[in-house]
Amino acid sequence: MVFVLSYALIAGTRLPGVRLDRPAGALVGAVAMVALGVLTPAEAVHGVNADTLLLLFGMMVVGAFLVEARTLRWVSWLTLTRVASPRRLLVAVTLVSGLLSAVLVNDTICVILTPLVLQLALDAGLPPKPFLLALAFGANAGSLATPTGNPQDMLIVTLSHLSYRSYTGALLLPSMVALALVALVLVVAFRRELPDRALARPRLERPELHPALASLCVLTLAGMVAAFFAGAPLSWTALSGAALLLLLGRRDPREVFEQVDFVLLVFFAALFVIVAGVGHAGLAQRMYESLKPLFGHTARAQAPLFGVFTVVASQVVSNVPFVLLAAHWLPRFADPRFLWLSTALFSTLAGNLTLVGSVANLIVVERAKERVRFGFFEFLEVGALVTVVSVAGAYGVLWGEHLIGLA
Secondary structure (H helix, E strand, O other): OHHHHHHHHHOOOOOOOOOOOHHHHHHHHHHHHHHOOOOOHHHHHHHOOHHHHHHHHHHHHHHHHHHHOOHHHHHHHHHHOOOOOHHHHHHHHHHHHHHHHHHOOHHHHHHHHHHHHHHHHHHOOOOOHHHHHHHHHHHHHHHOOOOOOOHHHHHHHHHHOOOHHHHHHHHHHHHHHHHHHHHHHHHHHOOOOOOOOOOOOOOOOOOOOOHHHHHHHHHHHHHHHHHHHHOOOHHHHHHHHHHHHHHHOOOOHHHHHOOOOHHHHHHHHHHHHHHHHHHHOOHHHHHHHHHHHHHOOOHHHHHHHHHHHHHHHHHHHOHHHHHHHHOOOHHHOOOHHHHHHHHHHHHHHHHHOOOOOOHHHHHHHHHHOOOOOOOHHHHHHHHHHHHHHHHHHHHHHHHHHHHOOOO
């Protein structure tokens, strides 16, 4: 019963007379694991993966400094205000959000770019919905390229012990193919709403860049990426970059920490405890044994079939909890390394299917709600097409890499 309650809370289920969002629900579920004897306090603490939390925290601090320096906003403004037509603007929004999300966490990119993209569309006299969808879809697709692009891929790298180099080497090309396909599908889907005409010059004010801080941030981020590729520990490299910026950035640390999503960190810690309880009680093993016949016995069958299962399950409990649960199963498959990589692909691109499939989607919708409203089925109508096409294309590339020994 405690497992059903925990996952109901994670999925956002409302209990009679109780109002809990996902992070609070996860925390309640984690405490219940200990209170009801599923885990001892020591087992609960041991179940929390500190490397993932430290990596996410470090990247959030680096992202906060990039926001302070106006670097991301300035690059986006520079790119998006130089396109010549509505369709090119749609493609530009998709590519900019995707490429930036490959460097930093996609949620951060959506927070920064949503007001900018909304204002660009309104200034140009264009319907904003296609561009907001492009922002969310592009951020999800581009975030697949590196382990630091989104939270679930951070989890996958730390739990699977894949290196930054091997992950990026395998998934960079599939991510870029997915990003290109997202742009293509959106252009076709919105060809009537976005005629091929000259784009009205936007009146958006140029962001004020802080050159010294921006230079420090770019150099620090470049050093971090170089260290990642060299095989340095991801968590401590991210923390080192964060510490360097706190030391040299000449900003009040309290103001920087205010931009860190500590609620998300609590959510992750609680999820680790819940999934540790699932594993400790043997429930994960029983679930795996009951589902195993559905996925076949070879990597060729297991990867796409488990991928479809991943897409569906990610809409129910969200991709992060699902990845944590799947971590108990993936080592048992025929080719665990390839299954980890394909699960990263399917769980990330699954975020484009529904409005609640990705936190990035919810950020865009929430920040634009004063001017634009999205319906669940309205989002699904475009998201389903984007997901099917991008998943098929990206997985085809990944499977090709697998056949020639690159993944």
